[in-house]
Structures are given as C-alpha cells and as structure tokens.
Amino acid sequence: MSNFSLEQLNGRLESYIKSSSEFRGETTYFVAPAKIVEILKILKEEFGFTYLVDLTAVDFLGIKTPRFEIVYYLHRFGEEYDENIRVRIKAQITEENAAIDSVTSIWIGADWLEREVFDMFGIVFKGHPDLRRILMPEDYDEYPLRKDFDVRNREPSKKSFQKALREGGY
Amino acid sequence: MGINAAPTAGGEGFLTTTVNSVANWGRKNSLWPMPFGTACCAIEMMGALASRFDLSRFGAEVARFSPRQADLMIVSGTITYKMASVCRKIYEQMPEPKWVIAMGSCTCGGGPFDSYAVVQGIDEFLPVDVYIGGCPPRPEALIDAVIKIQKKIDIEGAPIV
Ligand code: SF4
Numbered sequence: 001m002s003n004f005s006l007e008q009l010n011g012r013l014e015s016y017i018k019s020s021s022e023f024r025g026e027t028t029y030f031v032a033p034a035k036i037v038e039i040l041k042i043l044k045e046e047f048g049f050t051y052l053v054d055l056t057a058v059d060f061l062g063i064k065t066p067r068f069e070i071v072y073y074l075h076r077f078g079e080e081y082d083e084n085i086r087v088r089i090k091a092q093i094t095e096e097n098a099a100i101d102s103v104t105s106i107w108i109g110a111d112w113l114e115r116e117v118f119d120m121f122g123i124v125f126k127g128h129p130d131l132r133r134i135l136m137p138e139d140y141d142e143y144p145l146r147k148d149f150d151v152r153n154r155e156p157s158k159k160s161f162q163k164a165l166r167e168g169g170y
Numbered sequence: 171m172g173i174n175a176a177p178t179a180g181g182e183g184f185l186t187t188t189v190n191s192v193a194n195w196g197r198k199n200s201l202w203p204m205p206f207g208t209a210c211c212a213i214e215m216m217g218a219l220a221s222r223f224d225l226s227r228f229g230a231e232v233a234r235f236s237p238r239q240a241d242l243m244i245v246s247g248t249i250t251y252k253m254a255s256v257c258r259k260i261y262e263q264m265p266e267p268k269w270v271i272a273m274g275s276c277t278c279g280g281g282p283f284d285s286y287a288v289v290q291g292i293d294e295f296l297p298v299d300v301y302i303g304g305c306p307p308r309p310e311a312l313i314d315a316v317i318k319i320q321k322k323i324d325i326e327g328a329p330i331v
Contacts, residue, residue, distance in 0.1 A: 136287070137252050144286050151286050157251035164255035165295075 004076070004083050009047055013039065026086060033070070033091040037101045040072065040089065044106055049074040049087065055103070055113035057121045061147040066094040068123060072103070093123070102128040120145035139163060190327055197241070197267070198323040199229040201316065204240030204264060206257060209247030211274035211306040218309035230316050237263040242319060244312070245296070246273035250287045258295050269322070271315050272298045275305045 006027060010017070016039050018030045031039050043049040053073040061067055072089040093100055102125035103110045114125040115134040122143035125131055133140060137160035142149055203225075207215055218225050219233055226232070234240040237260045249257055261270070272292050275281035278301045280290035292298060299322060300315045 135252075142286075149286070152284055153286055154251070154290070157287055161251040161254050161295075165258065168259075 004047065004078060012042065012046065026088065028088040028090060030090050033093050033100045036091050037103060037105065040103055040106055043074055047076065049076045051075040052107040052110055055110055055117065057117045057123055059121060059145065059147045066092045068093045068098060068121065070100055098122060099124040099126055101126050104128055194323050194327040198320040201230040201242045201319065202232055202234050202240045203230050203242045203244050204237050205233050206243055206245045206260065207247050208249060208253060209276065211246035211276065214306045214309055215244055215246045215273060215312060218312040223309040223313065225313060225316060228313060228316055238265065240264055241268045242271065243268065244271045244273055245277045245292055248276040248281065248283055249289045249292055251289055254289050254295055261296055269299045269319050270296050271319065272301045273312060274307055275303060278303060281305055
C-alpha cells in the first residue's frame with residue numbers, strides 16, 4: 001500500500017474520531033468504544049496497519065472520567081522507511097460499564113493481551129473466545145492494576161495459595 | 171566416624187562405626203540438588219554448577235530435575251504465591267531425608283518485591299536449612315551454603331528411614 005498519508009487516514013476515519021493529538025511525531029486518536037472493531041478493521045484492511053503491537057489499559061481513577069482507557073498500538077510496515085507508521089487508538093470506558101468488544105476477530109494475537117487486561121483491570125472483552133485470568137490464580141478476586149487496589153495487599157494471593165495447598169491443585 | 175585400624179596378621183584393617191554415621195557420611199558427600207530456579211538467581215546457580223565453579227568438587231554431584239532423585243532443593247529466584255504451591259508440591263515429591271537452601275534475597279524475604287504476588291520468604295511454606303543473602307549471591311556463596319548443609323548433615327544427621 002503505497003502513497004499512504006495521515007491526511008488520507010484522517011479523512012477516512014473522520015466520522016469515528018472524537019479527538020486526536022500529536023506528540024513527537026506520534027498520533028493518538030480517541031474513538032468511541034462501541035465502534036472499536038469497525039475502526040481497527042479499517043486501519044488493518046484499508047491502511048495496512050497489520051501489526052497490533054500492544055493492547056493495554058490505563059486506570060485514571062481520581063484524575064479524569066471516564067475511568068478507563070483502552071489503548072491499541074498499531075504498526076504499519078511500509079515499503080519506504082517513512083511509511084513505517086505507528087498510531088495509538090484510545091477508547092474511553094466507564095467504571096460502571098467496564099466492557100468493550102474483543103478484537104480477536106481481527107488479530108488472533110489479541111487473545112492473551114485482552115486476557116491480561118481482564119486479569120489486571122477487570123475489563124470484559126465481549127466476544128473473546130476464552131476470557132480467563134492469565135497471570136493471577138483463577139480464583140483470585142481482585143484486579144491488581146486498578147488504582148484502588150493496595151499493591152502490598154497479599155491477602156487475596158494467600159487465600160488462593162492456601163486453597164491450592166488444600167485442594168492439591170497448582 | 172570412629173576408625174580403628176587394628177593390624178592383623180594378614181595386614182588387613184577393620185572399622186568400627188555406626189550405621190548412622192556411615193549413612194550420613196554418604197549423604198553429605200553425595201548431595202543431589204534439585205534446582206528450583208525461577209528468576210535471576212538461577213543464573214548464578216547455573217554458574218555454580220558449571221565448570222568454572224563446579225559444585226561437584228564438593229560432592230553435590232549432579233543436578234536432578236526430577237525431585238524423586240534429589241535430596242537438596244535449591245530454591246533460587248522470586249517465588250510468587252502462584253508458584254509457591256508448585257514449589258511445595260515438588261518439595262513433597264522429594265524422598266526423605268531432604269534439605270532446602272534458600273538462595274537470594276527473594277527467597278529469604280521477598281527481596282525487592284514488596285508486592286501483592288510475591289511470597290515474603292519461602293520459609294512461609296518450606297522448612298529452610300540454609301539462607302543465602304545477596305541479590306544475587308555469588309556462586310561462592312552457594313558453594314558455602316552447600317558446605318554448611320554438609321556440616322549440618324554431619325552434626326545432626328538424619329534418621330534412617
Ligand atoms: S534475589 Fe535478586 S537476583 Fe535473586 S532472584 Fe531476587 S531479584 Fe533476582
């Protein structure tokens with residue numbers, strides 16, 4: 001896909017983009033969470049952003065509302081050096097409705113990334129094929145990267161550990 | 171071990187000792203470590219086992235990755251609560267008598283990780299015989315710990331089971 005330009009992309013996504021910002025040559029788009037699959041599909045199929053570099057979340061508790069931001073980093077491998085482009089897509093979701101559509105239908109590699117976000121933030125990815133905890137024990141009942149979780153609170157971990165000892169599981 | 175070499179007519183000697191001391195003498199000079207490496211300390215443990223430091227010079231001959239063939243568990247590295255139950259399970263699978271070395275600050279007391287997932291010292295769930303401080307300890311420190319285990323076996327021994 002040659003002759004790529006950000007202007008083109010801006011034009012195509014105009015109706016989806018809520019706002020955008022630029023920092024040291026990197027572009028960030030804020031989009032509506034309900035349209036996330038549609039937008040990422042356009043980026044992948046029409047603009048050649050084939051690589052989902054990372055998918056993560058940020059908790060802005062007490063800093064801004066809505067509380068959570070889901071962040072997608074996309075990379076485009078261009079023919080020319082300056083056509084190698086990275087964009088950041090952010091979707092804001094609220095605490096009450098901490099859920100967003102899964103993008104595993106576009107990148108199968110999003111599977112574990114979404115599981116990690118679910119594990120750490122308790123954000124549900126609708127349509128994910130296997131949404132289980134990936135790092136913490138399965139019966140763990142907290143979301144450690146939420147800002148209202150005390151990172152030194154070992155009690156939930158101990159509870160899972162004692163249970164694993166009692167029941168002979170891992 | 172009391173050795174009495176009494177000369178006999180044919181020039182052959184004999185020994186008097188107890189079964190326990192012979193068994194402990196054998197145990198202490200043929201420790202088979204089970205390396206339980208989970209983080210950076212494991213690299214130093216590998217260093218101690220490899221040719222440069224060569225732990226086998228001190229009678230800890232072969233590292234066994236099967237707990238059923240090992241009698242010394244070297245826990246080296248950060249242990250999370252999720253890993254702790256695995257660690258305990260492997261310890262249970264080792265035949266008696268058995269000893270445990272806690273290698274590194276992480277196993278001694280959580281090390282730099284005062285966090286929700288990390289066990290603050292493996293003595294929460296394992297009976298540790300020798301602690302080695304350091305982040306990571308040098309291979310010499312591990313060799314020293316093995317020698318301490320040997321001394322412990324010599325002095326305290328272990329019941330014949
Ligand atoms: S004690 Fe230090 S070197 Fe050893 S596992 Fe912990 S952090 Fe790594």
